[in-house]
Amino acid sequence: MMIRLVLIAACLFGLATSASADDYASQISRYRRTHGLSTVKADAHLVAIALRQAKAMSAAGKVSHFVAGSFVSRIGELRDGKAAENLAAGFLTFRETLKQWEDSPGHRENLLMPGARKVGVASVRNPGSPYRMFWAMVITD
Numbered sequence: 675m676m677i678r679l680v681l682i683a684a685c686l687f688g689l690a691t692s693a694s695a696d697d698y699a700s701q702i703s704r705y706r707r708t709h710g711l712s713t714v715k716a717d718a719h720l721v722a723i724a725l726r727q728a729k730a731m732s733a734a735g736k737v738s739h740f741v742a743g744s745f746v747s748r749i750g751e752l753r754d755g756k757a758a759e760n761l762a763a764g765f766l767t768f769r770e771t772l773k774q775w776e777d778s779p780g781h782r783e784n785l786l787m788p789g790a791r792k793v794g795v796a797s798v799r800n801p802g803s804p805y806r807m808f809w810a811m812v813i814t815d
Contacts, residue, residue, distance in 0.1 A: 698795035720794025727810040732798040758784035763805035
């Protein structure tokens with residue numbers, strides 16, 4: 675009974691996100707490996723940056739790289755290396771979102787960043803928006 679209550683609380687308060695973050699990284703890594711590139715690991719700092727962006731897009735009801743500030747300002751100390759961001763909206767699952775990114779030249783280029791080691795992916799649901807779901811990914815070397 676206690677374990678069930680802890681799991682319910684973790685889901686309600688967003689504490690059970692590491693498994694999803696690892697799953698997202700695993701799916702991105704699988705795609706990268708098919709192109710002869712290194713795998714990526716989920717990074718809590720990058721997940722937080724992606725979540726802030728997804729929340730800002732959800733609140734604004736639009737997909738924009740600027741709703742939470744410029745990408746350069748949002749990645750802060752990561753500016754010394756390479757970093758890229760993919761955004762999406764309207765896809766209810768990560769599988770659909772990843773497929774859209776794979777099929778888009780600019781998004782695919784980010785997914786296939788040479789030397790990438792870390793990734794953060796987040797989504798925010800907004801049932802009041804025609805998009806319903808907002809996604810953000812940050813990938814770095």
